[in-house]
Amino acid sequence: MGDTQLSTKAQRTDVLDLLKQFSRIGATSDGGVSRLAASREDGEIRDFLCAWFKQNDFTVRVDRTGNIFGILQLAENGDGSAFYCGSHLDSQPNGGRFDGALGVASACVAALAIRTLCIAGKIDPAFDQFVVACWTGEEGSRFQPSLIGSAAFTDRISFDDALSSCDCEGLTLGEALTSINYLGKDTPPKPHHYFELHIEQSSGLQDANTPVGIVTSSWGALKCRISIVGRSDHTGPTPMEDRRDALLAASHLIIRANEISKAASEPLYSSVGRIEVLPNSPNTIAESASLWVEFRSPDPSSLRNAQDELEQAMCDIANRTGCELEAVRTTKRAVVEFDANAVQTVRDCWDAANISYLKMKTIAGHDAVNLQSVCPSTLMFVPSNDGISHSPEEFTSDEDIASGFEGMLHALSALISRPDQSQVCGGDFA
Numbered sequence: 001m002g003d004t005q006l007s008t009k010a011q012r013t014d015v016l017d018l019l020k021q022f023s024r025i026g027a028t029s030d031g032g033v034s035r036l037a038a039s040r041e042d043g044e045i046r047d048f049l050c051a052w053f054k055q056n057d058f059t060v061r062v063d064r065t066g067n068i069f070g071i072l073q074l075a076e077n078g079d080g081s082a083f084y085c086g087s088h089l090d091s092q093p094n095g096g097r098f099d100g101a102l103g104v105a106s107a108c109v110a111a112l113a114i115r116t117l118c119i120a121g122k123i124d125p126a127f128d129q130f131v132v133a134c135w136t137g138e139e140g141s142r143f144q145p146s147l148i149g150s151a152a153f154t155d156r157i158s159f160d161d162a163l164s165s166c167d168c169e170g171l172t173l174g175e176a177l178t179s180i181n182y183l184g185k186d187t188p189p190k191p192h193h194y195f196e197l198h199i200e201q202s203s204g205l206q207d208a209n210t211p212v213g214i215v216t217s218s219w220g221a222l223k224c225r226i227s228i229v230g231r232s233d234h235t236g237p238t239p240m241e242d243r244r245d246a247l248l249a250a251s252h253l254i255i256r257a258n259e260i261s262k263a264a265s266e267p268l269y270s271s272v273g274r275i276e277v278l279p280n281s282p283n284t285i286a287e288s289a290s291l292w293v294e295f296r297s298p299d300p301s302s303l304r305n306a307q308d309e310l311e312q313a314m315c316d317i318a319n320r321t322g323c324e325l326e327a328v329r330t331t332k333r334a335v336v337e338f339d340a341n342a343v344q345t346v347r348d349c350w351d352a353a354n355i356s357y358l359k360m361k362t363i364a365g366h367d368a369v370n371l372q373s374v375c376p377s378t379l380m381f382v383p384s385n386d387g388i389s390h391s392p393e394e395f396t397s398d399e400d401i402a403s404g405f406e407g408m409l410h411a412l413s414a415l416i417s418r419p420d421q422s423q424v425c426g427g428d429f430a
């Protein structure tokens, strides 16, 4: 960090301390965290965050899908314009300490740092309010679709659809949020810009020994829940030709999804991460199976082809196994380009501050992708050790967190400041 340093040592320590306190909630014995959306642990960390907001003079708002907003006044321009910054505090089952939580911790401390810079006259803010956002159910492990809170906030799904999403026990998101007291009814300020810091979840930054990345676009995704219906029967006497084995059909489809990816000409990642089998008994041929299949690609036509090929495979497997296969839920996430002006602003300020960076794409979905549909949205990455995430092994060093926070403050200062007229109008065009 050079002579253009914006963050103080105390602020960088505050980020680490806040992250450490988040990590204690839902901590697992192997160093990870389990904080499923709207679980007891999620309720506990939400209470902690709201208490932190109140201690630091933020106004707290909770909307109808439990998204939490901590609002700090920066200026009195009178237009109520709001700069949003945040991430999520829910995790995968036995997930990592950094995914989402680092973005929220950094946003909390950055809000205070930015207000200090405004009061000192170092930033002339173009926004009235700084809003720290903590989105509900980003991970999609308990309630689908993933990014459910920001999807409802940006009208990509209705609040009613989000709240009626069920977990495996049949509990709805609305009921789960009510049980932890986070089914709010506030309407937060309209966002005019959104900024998110997140761990990379790949090893690109570490491999290039570079502290920060600016994300220019996201990969698209196709997520399908496939229902397979066969017929239960005895695994012993039933003649092979009479069997309609739902688990066998599921196995064919899992292999086929992998083959579709391998045969694609453009990058196309796929997996089946979850399977449910009924009656799930060793001596009964599986009567039904549900598969969660997903494809991801930077190329929209590859995703369209993948969907066509998956549908073809379902017909073939139905003929082969005598089972019925049906896509009961399909979610598509388009390839999204982040706001190009904001990307350029961040690159310019990092260049000016001598901060080295990579331009990147994100394969994983982030709330910033949803926010881009309603306002300019900016996503930055910090390194993930060996690219591991959704695991207790997930790790980002204190040094990388400090460098990331410094890069974040530069980016926020540049994005929040009024455009400098002398820079815009000056120069030698003559």
Ligand SMILES: [Zn+2]
Pocket (backbone or CB within 6 Å): 088, 099, 100, 138, 198
């Ligand atoms: Zn995340």
